[in-house]
Amino acid sequence: MEIVVKLYATLAQHLPPGAKQNQTRLDLPDDATPAHVIGRLNMAREKCHLVLVNGVYVAPSQLDRHPLKPGDAVAMWPPVAGG
Amino acid sequence: MGWARKILRVNLTAGTVKVEPLNMEWAQKYLGSRGLGTKYLVEEIDPKVDPLSPDNKLIFATGPLTGTMASTGGRYTVITKGALTGAIACSNSGGFFGAELKFAGWDMIIFEGKAPSPVFLFVEDGNARLLPADHLWGKSVWDTEHAIKAELQDPLVRVSTIGVAGEKGVKYACIVNDLHRAAGRSGVGTVMGSKNLKAVAVRGTEGVKVRDFLGFLKASETAKGVLAGNAVTGQGLPTYGTQVLMNVINETGAMPTRNHRDIQFEGAHKISAEAMAEKRPTDGKPNLVANQACFGCTIACGRVSMIDKTHYTVVNRPQYWGASGGLEYEAAWALGSNTGVDDLEALTFANFICNEQGFDPISFGATVSAAMELYETGALTKEQTGGIELRFGSAEALTQIAELTGKGEGFGAEIGLGSKRLCEKYGHPEFHMGVKGQEFPAYDSRGIQGMGLTYATSNRGACHLRSYTVASEVLGIPEKTDPLATDGKAGLVKAFQDATAAFDSAGICIFTSFAWTLQDVAPQVDAAIEGGWSVDRMVETGERIWNLERQFNLAAGFTAADDTLPKRLLSEPATSGPAKGRVNDLAKMLPEYYDIRGWTTDGVPTNETLARLAL
Numbered sequence: 001m002e003i004v005v006k007l008y009a010t011l012a013q014h015l016p017p018g019a020k021q022n023q024t025r026l027d028l029p030d031d032a033t034p035a036h037v038i039g040r041l042n043m044a045r046e047k048c049h050l051v052l053v054n055g056v057y058v059a060p061s062q063l064d065r066h067p068l069k070p071g072d073a074v075a076m077w078p079p080v081a082g083g
Numbered sequence: 084m085g086w087a088r089k090i091l092r093v094n095l096t097a098g099t100v101k102v103e104p105l106n107m108e109w110a111q112k113y114l115g116s117r118g119l120g121t122k123y124l125v126e127e128i129d130p131k132v133d134p135l136s137p138d139n140k141l142i143f144a145t146g147p148l149t150g151t152m153a154s155t156g157g158r159y160t161v162i163t164k165g166a167l168t169g170a171i172a173c174s175n176s177g178g179f180f181g182a183e184l185k186f187a188g189w190d191m192i193i194f195e196g197k198a199p200s201p202v203f204l205f206v207e208d209g210n211a212r213l214l215p216a217d218h219l220w221g222k223s224v225w226d227t228e229h230a231i232k233a234e235l236q237d238p239l240v241r242v243s244t245i246g247v248a249g250e251k252g253v254k255y256a257c258i259v260n261d262l263h264r265a266a267g268r269s270g271v272g273t274v275m276g277s278k279n280l281k282a283v284a285v286r287g288t289e290g291v292k293v294r295d296f297l298g299f300l301k302a303s304e305t306a307k308g309v310l311a312g313n314a315v316t317g318q319g320l321p322t323y324g325t326q327v328l329m330n331v332i333n334e335t336g337a338m339p340t341r342n343h344r345d346i347q348f349e350g351a352h353k354i355s356a357e358a359m360a361e362k363r364p365t366d367g368k369p370n371l372v373a374n375q376a377c378f379g380c381t382i383a384c385g386r387v388s389m390i391d392k393t394h395y396t397v398v399n400r401p402q403y404w405g406a407s408g409g410l411e412y413e414a415a416w417a418l419g420s421n422t423g424v425d426d427l428e429a430l431t432f433a434n435f436i437c438n439e440q441g442f443d444p445i446s447f448g449a450t451v452s453a454a455m456e457l458y459e460t461g462a463l464t465k466e467q468t469g470g471i472e473l474r475f476g477s478a479e480a481l482t483q484i485a486e487l488t489g490k491g492e493g494f495g496a497e498i499g500l501g502s503k504r505l506c507e508k509y510g511h512p513e514f515h516m517g518v519k520g521q522e523f524p525a526y527d528s529r530g531i532q533g534m535g536l537t538y539a540t541s542n543r544g545a546c547h548l549r550s551y552t553v554a555s556e557v558l559g560i561p562e563k564t565d566p567l568a569t570d571g572k573a574g575l576v577k578a579f580q581d582a583t584a585a586f587d588s589a590g591i592c593i594f595t596s597f598a599w600t601l602q603d604v605a606p607q608v609d610a611a612i613e614g615g616w617s618v619d620r621m622v623e624t625g626e627r628i629w630n631l632e633r634q635f636n637l638a639a640g641f642t643a644a645d646d647t648l649p650k651r652l653l654s655e656p657a658t659s660g661p662a663k664g665r666v667n668d669l670a671k672m673l674p675e676y677y678d679i680r681g682w683t684t685d686g687v688p689t690n691e692t693l694a695r696l697a698l
Contacts, residue, residue, distance in 0.1 A: 006330075006334070008327070008330050008331070008355075008357060009319065009322070009323050009327050009356070009357070010318075010322065012357065021352045022330070022352060022357055049314065049559075050331065050558065050559070052334050052335065054661065055334050055335050055336045055660050055661040056661050057557075057559075057563065057565075057566075059563065073334075075330070075334045077327070077330075077331060078314065078318070078319060079313075079314030079315045079318070079319050080315060080319040080320075080323060080327040080328070080331065080558070081315045081316075081319060081320060081325075081327075081328075081554065081558050081560065081594075081597045082320070082324070082325030082326065082327055082328035082331075082411075082412045083325055083328075083412070083413075083547060083548065083551055083553070083593070083594065
């Protein structure tokens, strides 16, 4: 299945060359989870601090369990804050 | 110790300055800065006073950690009755001015009355005098600072000043120090302008003493280690600044867009932190040129930007070609997604103008967006705007209006009213997106439920800096809560409100709270001042301050009916994102909040609560 991956801040360096607007598309197995995305793009798991699937938070403990669906948007950030 | 134990009372009507001892009984109960300044204001003015009357007072207050080696210990707060809101106003600022005021030996300056003609105050250690400012009246923040330093022949003087916006009565005028750090909200600069007080210039060389020097060194060093070791304060904020939130909040579906008609902005990526760091196709340079720290800060989240010299806003205007205060998230949101403008350089220019002339980019951007809605619905015509096509997405309209507002000219004078007064004037009060007359900051409370309660109950009107539950609801600091849930949010908001009041009153930046809790702050405060400052005492002090502010507002005429949100957020469902179909469920949270606070169902602190807090 194909999903959209959005990587922000320092994680953006893991996007493939030519990626625009901080996003790319990935082909993943049908049973893929956010952890598959992290592994596929060679990211350190502890750096993927904030993970949203279609804007909804996925806890670190659920990264291996949260089932992705075709067309899902997975967005990730390192630890960030603002105000 | 920690406290300088000395305040300066300036009677602008009589032109006198007087030294007074700090009320140490109050200092022990209200700590400093926001809390202690509020206590003085509450004791000294009629809560029903017209904010622009000479009978209103304006207080510049430092905290016990201001000017010390505590990280971020450079902050001061301006406390007054707000020109925008008529509620208690307390706006704090970073930069270097606050520390300089403490170095000069002052906990606080209280301005009262109104000068017969423009003046500025010069404080040089223990000496203070009022000087004529007729020649400064009409000058921008930037020109005023340069002129004062030249006049005093001292480049090390720190200047806090209003721009033309504060002189012209823009309701959300700021007081700006160090060129682009501001006591930004609620119209504290408007009050300053109404008093014919142009600026305060300070040179301090006396230093700051603390109660237990070695204990303080140890406590502050340990706490700095916590900031450095924390991924947010040690890496995230210095690298990307607050602007990194642009994509976070947009993805979360809580990005107010086009006056809150939408909840996600299609152009967010063009005005984000990531965009600021990208090289522009026009000149090959990024918008962002550096980060910057305020006094004593070991985080350094500030943004410094340069505008593309070929951009239409600055062509042939070299005064805007230099590096200056760049976009923070709040400004980028208000000037950008809320007006539908995705031109990063235009937003940066509008932000420069806000700094140059001293007005709040949040309230300004929100008021422009309300005006755009008025315009697009036909309630406002091109004739009334002076020929400006005030359509959502028009960068030209935004930047043109910014310049007019800063000078109080043309339709800019109308935008200077703030969105509440503007929308009422043009027959659509429902387009005002704010609480108690103050415009919302950058989080739509349909997508972050706790922020609805935060806004509704904020003592200074809609504000994210009274209880930033976004930290928990979105970012997971200190622990993650569900942004769409209402359960538990009453307690969360109260805890954030009380802790924030304690942080603010210590004289440090609230951004430390992304890594610090009061367990990191209390040892520093305790080593700085007498009295035994435990975590519990800090929490109780924060709660006391919150209730004191509430009492002021109640006495000023606010009621529980003002603890609400605009109809749009309560009845018009979000149009996209995870919150699609949701409104803010304030009614589910507010009664529990009153109960947890120890207030009546009408939002009034009970006698038991007042007694418990020694109020």
